[in-house]
Amino acid sequence: MAFENKTIEDVNSLIINGLEAELNTKFRLLPKAFVRVLAKVLSGIYISLYRQQAWMFLQMFVATASFDEIEVLGRKIRPLVLWGQLVGIGEPGSATQFEGKIKVKASAINTYLNQGTQFVSRSTGEIYYTTETILLRDEYNIVSVRCAESGVIGNLVVGDMLDSVSPYNNINRQAECVEVSLNAVDPEDEASYRARVESRWRVQPQGGALNDYRKWASDVPGVLQTYIYKDDNTAAGVLIYVVANTDSRIPTSEMLIQVGKACTYNPETGEGRKPIGAILDPANNETYSNIRPCSIKKFDVYITGYSMDEYAAFSASVKSNVSAYFKQREPFVRGLSVDNDRYDRISSINVSGICNDIAEGVSGHFDSVQIKKDGVVVSSYVLGRGELSELKDIYINGVKV
Structure with a gap:
């Protein structure tokens, strides 16, 4: 049975009942007001200790460790950052x-x-x-x-x-x-840093496996995700496609070079990282041409025959949810992605299902949903190397939302 949290009122009642049962037997003249005041004091102390212990329990896990700075016995610490340092990703990225x-x-x-x-x-x-x-x-x-x-x-x-x-x-x-x-970057926020620490815990170093390159690239401020492939043109070539943590998701040329360096040498110690034969910089001049920006494939969505009931609510919700669907798609990389959890296929059936759920919520209906890429209707599209997707425009009954 799981431990049940007790409130200060619960503890207060337990102490009152215990004191009254014991003391009223021996000292029947003991004022009841005194018992209640004493119970309040003791329950407050108990709850303070309980909450402190409960907070300490949360610090045992990366997912719940505190990002804020606290002082313990004169020493200032940040529990989540200590976990990050333990697994080798260091302090949160600072602003540049x-x-x-x-x-x-x-x-x-x-x-x-x-x-x-x-x-x-x-x-x-x-x-x-x-x-x-x-x-x-x-x-x-x-x-x-x-x-x-x-x-x-x-x-x-x-x-x-x-x-x-x-x-x-x-x-x-x-x-x-x-x-x-x-280009400057803002200080790394808690969500981004926690995700990096969790990722490093899940994926331990494997001597140059695909996940190692993703890990090393995440040390560069502003990197959101990477996709790693074997270069088919060279025997030992490695291609890395980088996604930036910006609205456009397209990294700058400076960020690409920083990723190449981070995958080659540890930026803190200078120790080598990638296998000695792996090629990231074919020209050997620190241009790192094998580190490339992701490409964004844009799609238009056309909804026809929609009844005009609750049009404003439907159009706002469908644009937000369909846009999120496209942004969640990512390429599948064997050895890096999870086989049973693929997000590389864009399907008009899936988009139609999203639209249908929203339409039912506002008592509306429509006839059909089409996806177009570069003006051509596509029923499905599989993202290729380094490709991401994005909703360009959405049209309802021929009108752009």
Whole structure:
């Protein structure tokens, strides 16, 4: 029989009954009010100890260990992070700063632009400072900058405009972002870190098996998932398709290189990881061309003959649920995926079932559901290497939702 949790009221009643049964027999004049006050005090102490022990029990499991920092005997710890360090994934990923290059126009040639010169972005409102002192040799010069704040809030795209914080007599005030060297990431949240720790516990190192590459790639901040395949063009080649933890799910070129390095060497110790014969970098110049971005296949869904009852509720719910269905699909990799739990097939029957459940919930009905890819009707589609799916648009009775 499972242990039943007791409330403070339960404990209070047990103590009162016990004290009254015992003390009223020996000291019948003992005031009942005293018994109840004493019971309240004792039950409060008991429940405090019980809850502390129950909390300690939760720390024994990765799924329930606390992510928050606590102090025990003068030592500050984070139980979930201790589990993560034990299995070798270290601390949660910290926020990084955006790094890129901007183009500035010199108003005085052969003068210096000092390190620490500040610019403010028109799009993000953040401050960016130059990371080096450069000689303005030409009319237009390229200078490296870094965002003063950490996190994705500081990310720029090529073409974004910046203005110098203060006027300078040797450069024009306006500057343009011309290159993204490193996109910033936010601090790793609890859900993402817990998922990485759980994944590492489930999948122990196996000397270069497919799961090992997935494990190593997860050490790179911003990596959501990876799919690993044998390169058919080379005997020892390994292909890794990377999914980023962003809305687009497409990783940057910098992230791909970081994944290649993380799969080759331990970033903390420098020790080798992949088998010595496995090839991730065919050119052997740290470009890691075998580390590739995932590709997103977009599908349109057409629902015809829908009765107009509760149209707003139906359209909102069906778009949300069908979109979630497509985002949950992923390629099947033998040796990496679970054989009896495949999500690589997109089926119009499954989509129709989702729509039918929603329609029944609002007392509606429809005639048919079709899926189209690039304008062509498909009854089913199996995701290939590194392919993910996404709902592009959904139409109800010919009208785009």
